[in-house]
Amino acid sequence: MTDKKFDYDLFVIGTGPGGEGAAMQAAKGGMRVGVAERYTQIGGGCTHWGTIPSKALRNTITATTRALRNPVFREMGINVSPTLEQLKRGTQTIIAQQVNMRQSFYDRNQVPVHFGDAKFVDQHTVTVGTDCDPIRSKHFVIATGTRPYHPEFVDFDHPRIYDSDTVLDMEKKPATLSVYGAGVIGTEYASMFRNLGVKVNLVNTRDKLLEFLDDEITDALSYSLREQGVMIRHNETVDRIEGLDDGVILHLKSGKQVKTEALLWANGRSGNTENLGLENVGLEPNSRGQLEVDEQFQTKVTNIYAVGDVIGYPSLASAAYTQGRAAGMHLLGQRDGNLRIHDIPTGIYTSPEISSVGKTERELTEACVPYEIGQSQFKSLARAQITGETTGMLKILFHRETLQILGVHCFGANASEIVHIGQAIMHQPEGQNTLEYFVDTTFNYPTMAEAYRVAALNGYNRLF
Numbered sequence: 001m002t003d004k005k006f007d008y009d010l011f012v013i014g015t016g017p018g019g020e021g022a023a024m025q026a027a028k029g030g031m032r033v034g035v036a037e038r039y040t041q042i043g044g045g046c047t048h049w050g051t052i053p054s055k056a057l058r059n060t061i062t063a064t065t066r067a068l069r070n071p072v073f074r075e076m077g078i079n080v081s082p083t084l085e086q087l088k089r090g091t092q093t094i095i096a097q098q099v100n101m102r103q104s105f106y107d108r109n110q111v112p113v114h115f116g117d118a119k120f121v122d123q124h125t126v127t128v129g130t131d132c133d134p135i136r137s138k139h140f141v142i143a144t145g146t147r148p149y150h151p152e153f154v155d156f157d158h159p160r161i162y163d164s165d166t167v168l169d170m171e172k173k174p175a176t177l178s179v180y181g182a183g184v185i186g187t188e189y190a191s192m193f194r195n196l197g198v199k200v201n202l203v204n205t206r207d208k209l210l211e212f213l214d215d216e217i218t219d220a221l222s223y224s225l226r227e228q229g230v231m232i233r234h235n236e237t238v239d240r241i242e243g244l245d246d247g248v249i250l251h252l253k254s255g256k257q258v259k260t261e262a263l264l265w266a267n268g269r270s271g272n273t274e275n276l277g278l279e280n281v282g283l284e285p286n287s288r289g290q291l292e293v294d295e296q297f298q299t300k301v302t303n304i305y306a307v308g309d310v311i312g313y314p315s316l317a318s319a320a321y322t323q324g325r326a327a328g329m330h331l332l333g334q335r336d337g338n339l340r341i342h343d344i345p346t347g348i349y350t351s352p353e354i355s356s357v358g359k360t361e362r363e364l365t366e367a368c369v370p371y372e373i374g375q376s377q378f379k380s381l382a383r384a385q386i387t388g389e390t391t392g393m394l395k396i397l398f399h400r401e402t403l404q405i406l407g408v409h410c411f412g413a414n415a416s417e418i419v420h421i422g423q424a425i426m427h428q429p430e431g432q433n434t435l436e437y438f439v440d441t442t443f444n445y446p447t448m449a450e451a452y453r454v455a456a457l458n459g460y461n462r463l464f
């Protein structure tokens with residue numbers, strides 16, 4: 001496999017989950033692999049600005065607010081309001097743990113990390129940073145991720161205007177916040193800041209939240225956010241943004257004006273493809289900076305692959321890692337057989353959280369599939385009553401004739417964990433991927449997983 005004309009068999013650009021998945025798969029398969037990273041540490045946007053810091057902060061906020069709401073604490077007179085600085089303190093420790101652990105993967109698999117900006121010179125050559133020695137590789141994987149989209153009319157240097165990368169640098173929590181853009185990132189931050197007691201306006205450019213989700217789940221999320229005090233404004237588009245000393249005014253095209261102490265711009269992301277020297281290899285990203293790939297994650301220059309957020313949907317760390325592995329397997333001449341790259345669950349870490357896998361009711365109705373629904377409301381589960389986390393539901397969509405499970409949608413505490421039970425059964429061979437598994441199986445009691453049995457019986461009883 002090794003070709004001495006090249007320094008590496010595979011050179012990966014970017015050390016987020018996409019790059020790591022590709023690098024580790026190829027290295028374990030015997031390839032000589034090197035990687036480039038322009039940030040000072042490995043881990044990608046996932047570790048430093050995206051998934052890890054946002055979920056670490058969310059966890060601290062949730063745990064702290066839950067503790068402070070506990071009647072025992074109240075009875076003891078404990079009534080404090082932690083500062084944002086205090087809540088963020090643990091995040092850096094978690095990031096450091098992640099970096100150390102992931103660096104050990106590169107070390108153990110003898111994958112050198114070249115720090116600096118990688119740039120293509122030609123189809124087999126890159127330079128990294130200011131190091132003049134070109135690096136030659138037989139293959140490449142571009143896994144450079146995305147960054148928040150910055151329209152020219154928004155002054156991101158204004159101290160009260162943030163994007164999803166800089167919001168974690170916020171020193172003091174504002175009393176009021178507008179979040180422009182109600183995609184996954186906007187909705188998650190709106191929910192997190194509301195939990196901190198901040199008055200939040202969530203401005204959505206569309207007519208419903210997260211429209212790729214099951215309608216009932218979206219409705220439950222909107223209801224829950226509104227009930228918590230988030231002001232949601234649908235179908236609004238920004239006209240201009242006015243940064244002031246004491247706040248930010250969002251002027252909307254509808255004529256409305258929303259003034260808050262701070263603004264989080266969470267509307268769109270751009271692929272990190274500028275300055276990559278793509279023109280030197282004949283690749284052109286689309287208007288959002290994304291690269292087009294085929295089923296094997298090959299660009300039209302077949303020795304150059306691209307994975308992760310830089311290729312667009314679904315833009316999840318979980319998917320990026322799997323895509324990286326799939327590209328690595330293809331390079332090794334292995335089949336990606338069971339990677340299920342099109343079956344990626346969605347996890348949205350609002351409070352309560354949301355998770356789903358498989359088809360939605362809308363999709364099944366459009367496809368004229370005769371399905372039935374089994375539902376379990378968390379408020380009827382003993383475990384939820386014990387923990388007090390009674391908001392939520394589990395919904396199983398199944399074929400009314402074969403009983404095959406077609407979709408699992410969950411809203412409520414631990415939804416992103418609970419969904420995997422349904423996912424595991426959905427992927428069983430035909431005949432074993434049905435509702436019957438949940439009807440016939442004994443679950444620990446009291447658990448949230450018991451929702452599957454309750455939902456399955458509920459669905460089963462609807463059949464005639």
Ligand SMILES: Cc1cc2nc3c(=O)[nH]c(=O)nc-3n(C[C@H](O)[C@H](O)[C@H](O)COP(=O)(O)OP(=O)(O)OC[C@H]3O[C@@H](n4cnc5c(N)ncnc54)[C@H](O)[C@@H]3O)c2cc1C
Nearest residue numbers: 014016017018038044045046050118145308309315316317
């Ligand atoms: C606020 C937020 C919350 C999120 N929460 C979740 C979540 O809960 N669950 C989930 O699954 N996903 C989540 N995501 C999405 C997730 O972070 C991304 O899907 C994931 O990071 C994509 O991985 P990647 O490898 O494609 O890119 P990245 O992780 O962005 O890594 C790309 C790397 O490439 C490097 N790079 C770029 N250009 C160059 C160059 N020219 N030379 C060298 N290096 C370069 C960058 O420095 C970076 O380190 C979240 C994202 C954000 C912003």
